[in-house]
Amino acid sequence: MSISSVPVESSAALGAAQGAPDLRREFLRSLVRQPAFMVGSAIILFWIISAIFGSLFAGNPYAQNLLSINKGPSGAHWFGTDQLGRDMFARVIVGSRDVLIIAPLATLLGTVCGTILGLFMGYLRGLFDDVVGRIVEAFLALPLVVTGILGVIALGGSNLTLIIVIGIVFTPLIARTVRAAVLGEQDLDYVAAARLRGESSLYIMFAEILPNVLAPIMVEFTVRVGYAVFTIVTLSFLGFGLQPPSPNWGADISTNYTLITTGYWWESLFDALAIATLVIGINMFATSVESALDAS
Amino acid sequence: MLGFLAKRIALAIVTLFILSLIVFFAAQVLPGDPAREVLGPLAAKSAVQALDKQLGTNRPVIDQYGTWLGHIVTGNFGTSTQYQSAIGPILGKALVNSLKLAALAFVIVVPLGILGGVVAALRYGTRVDRVISVFGLSATVIPEVVSGIILIAVFGLWLNILPVQATGGSGFGGTIYHLILPAIPLVLILFGYIQQMARAGTIEALNSDYARTATLKGLPRRTVIWRHILRNSLLPTITVIASQTGYLIGGLVLVEELFRWNGIGSLLYNAATKKDFPMLEAGVLVIGAAYMIVTLLADVLYSLLNPRIRVAAVE
Numbered sequence: 001m002s003i004s005s006v007p008v009e010s011s012a013a014l015g016a017a018q019g020a021p022d023l024r025r026e027f028l029r030s031l032v033r034q035p036a037f038m039v040g041s042a043i044i045l046f047w048i049i050s051a052i053f054g055s056l057f058a059g060n061p062y063a064q065n066l067l068s069i070n071k072g073p074s075g076a077h078w079f080g081t082d083q084l085g086r087d088m089f090a091r092v093i094v095g096s097r098d099v100l101i102i103a104p105l106a107t108l109l110g111t112v113c114g115t116i117l118g119l120f121m122g123y124l125r126g127l128f129d130d131v132v133g134r135i136v137e138a139f140l141a142l143p144l145v146v147t148g149i150l151g152v153i154a155l156g157g158s159n160l161t162l163i164i165v166i167g168i169v170f171t172p173l174i175a176r177t178v179r180a181a182v183l184g185e186q187d188l189d190y191v192a193a194a195r196l197r198g199e200s201s202l203y204i205m206f207a208e209i210l211p212n213v214l215a216p217i218m219v220e221f222t223v224r225v226g227y228a229v230f231t232i233v234t235l236s237f238l239g240f241g242l243q244p245p246s247p248n249w250g251a252d253i254s255t256n257y258t259l260i261t262t263g264y265w266w267e268s269l270f271d272a273l274a275i276a277t278l279v280i281g282i283n284m285f286a287t288s289v290e291s292a293l294d295a296s
Numbered sequence: 297m298l299g300f301l302a303k304r305i306a307l308a309i310v311t312l313f314i315l316s317l318i319v320f321f322a323a324q325v326l327p328g329d330p331a332r333e334v335l336g337p338l339a340a341k342s343a344v345q346a347l348d349k350q351l352g353t354n355r356p357v358i359d360q361y362g363t364w365l366g367h368i369v370t371g372n373f374g375t376s377t378q379y380q381s382a383i384g385p386i387l388g389k390a391l392v393n394s395l396k397l398a399a400l401a402f403v404i405v406v407p408l409g410i411l412g413g414v415v416a417a418l419r420y421g422t423r424v425d426r427v428i429s430v431f432g433l434s435a436t437v438i439p440e441v442v443s444g445i446i447l448i449a450v451f452g453l454w455l456n457i458l459p460v461q462a463t464g465g466s467g468f469g470g471t472i473y474h475l476i477l478p479a480i481p482l483v484l485i486l487f488g489y490i491q492q493m494a495r496a497g498t499i500e501a502l503n504s505d506y507a508r509t510a511t512l513k514g515l516p517r518r519t520v521i522w523r524h525i526l527r528n529s530l531l532p533t534i535t536v537i538a539s540q541t542g543y544l545i546g547g548l549v550l551v552e553e554l555f556r557w558n559g560i561g562s563l564l565y566n567a568a569t570k571k572d573f574p575m576l577e578a579g580v581l582v583i584g585a586a587y588m589i590v591t592l593l594a595d596v597l598y599s600l601l602n603p604r605i606r607v608a609a610v611e
Binding site: 230275282 | 314318433440445460564565584588
């Protein structure tokens with residue numbers, strides 16, 4: 001047991017001594033070695049391309065054709081047409097746009113705010129940690145969707161609102177993770193050394209501790225993007241997001257789902273499947289980033 | 297134990313108080329003039345002022361909050377602006393309905409999730425483990441809208457074997473029959489969380505010294521698993537089940553809307569879209585309180601089952 005662990009330890013020490021580039025290469029190597037990462041990235045890439053160039057190859061998502069409404073999937077309309085005769089394939093492809101803009105921005109907002117808050121909570125502890133901790137607890141007692149509804153009511157429904165609301169909702173979640181990571185770093189020698197050198201609290205938090213807790217923050221970010229998509233879809237299904245006629249997965253499902261049992265299943269099922277592929281793709285990406293970070 | 301309980305209850309009350317502040321200010325202060333919101337842009341100014349007076353929204357904010365909190369604490373939730381009747385009974389009825397749906401989801405998912413986790417852990421690293429774990433993780437991230445739509449298309453249209461409207465069932469069996477389809481999206485999401493937790497707990501217990509001792513002293517594998525491993529591996533599972541209650545209520549908003557079920561979720565949603573602020577505030581607060589109570593119960597249960605925590609709490 002102890003014999004076999006010696007070379008492993010020394011190689012890890014060697015890697016650390018040679019600096020960050022080596023670790024980064026190791027991280028990337030273990031990342032591309034995972035099939036889940038490749039599949040996840042391919043799915044995400046597909047939707048990014050669709051969001052940017054979708055209307056070039058899928059057609060116009062707004063064009064109505066009242067002579068061919070509620071038509072099933074065919075060669076002319078792969079995913080059929082909706083109640084206004086609009087091509088569902090174009091709407092599903094171009095519908096990825098909002099989600100792909102809102103989800104990363106909202107998650108970024110939540111990650112930045114949550115990281116700052118978590119650093120302060122974990123480093124300062126004491127009264128600040130107690131007070132903010134209570135407020136965070138209060139937020140976490142509410143389901144995401146309910147906080148989202150409250151936020152949309154307070155700010156009105158728009159894409160910017162969705163970004164702000166999801167950012168606010170994610171802040172306490174990310175703050176909790178960062179706080180826990182900071183607490184783990186706090187008693188390590190490099191923090192004590194920085195304190196003894198007389199560095200300011202701000203310098204220790206952002207220049208010393210932050211680089212060392214980046215790994216959990218990165219994992220948290222990739223996982224949260226998936227939940228951001230989840231929340232956007234849910235809120236726009238409930239009618240709190242983008243308004244028609246813009247193609248939007250959640251809103252399209254909301255308009256068309258009552259027609260499923262009358263037989264017009266294609267008008268909402270393809271939107272649902274599109275969402276499913278995107279969240280599974282992001283999830284595969286996130287879990288492989290997590291295990292690659294664990295490995296390196 | 298009593299000290300531990302008292303401390304937890306005190307903390308829960310503080311958290312609820314903060315929650316009430318958040319809810320009140322989000323719903324009452326930020327949207328501007330509630331009476332204008334209710335009556336619309338075309339209403340006469342005198343009518344808006346009259347409603348403002350009736351709602352009490354013309355008074356200072358702190359004053360309003362004090363009155364509101366005082367009423368809530370004494371069990372008076374106020375009057376719904378959309379139904380023009382007391383909120384308490386409406387809320388109570390919706391809670392009971394939601395509880396039925398949630399109970400059915402839990403009855404299905406808890407045994408399934410634990411079974412999935414334990415089986416995956418006992419087959420750790422094999423294909424069985426990978427299939428169960430990947431399925432669990434994927435199911436967790438798929439929104440209820442998506443699984444709901446797929447379920448409606450498959451079971452409501454193509455196979456045509458389950459009702460897609462939650463309401464309409466009469467009697468115990470009929471209600472359950474109508475609630476099966478709405479419960480599945482919730483089950484799918486919860487399954488992943490419970491399964492992951494049960495799996496991690498079981499793997500930890502399998503690698504523990506006491507499991508090795510039990511095996512080495514010659515106990516049959518079945519006894520080791522039932523008597524020594526499961527008991528310890530299920531502890532964290534209880535916590536995760538409780539912590540998912542918060543999610544569950546959020547999931548209810550969607551599922552109840554999708555399958556037309558009059559529970560707390562659709563009540564909140566209607567209150568939000570109809571700008572029924574008193575109802576919205578009461579509903580959100582009740583949800584927060586429910587979450588807090590369930591978490592507290594889980595902590596108590598956890599410490600009762602786990603002597604190590606109990607001892608630590610006393611010290």
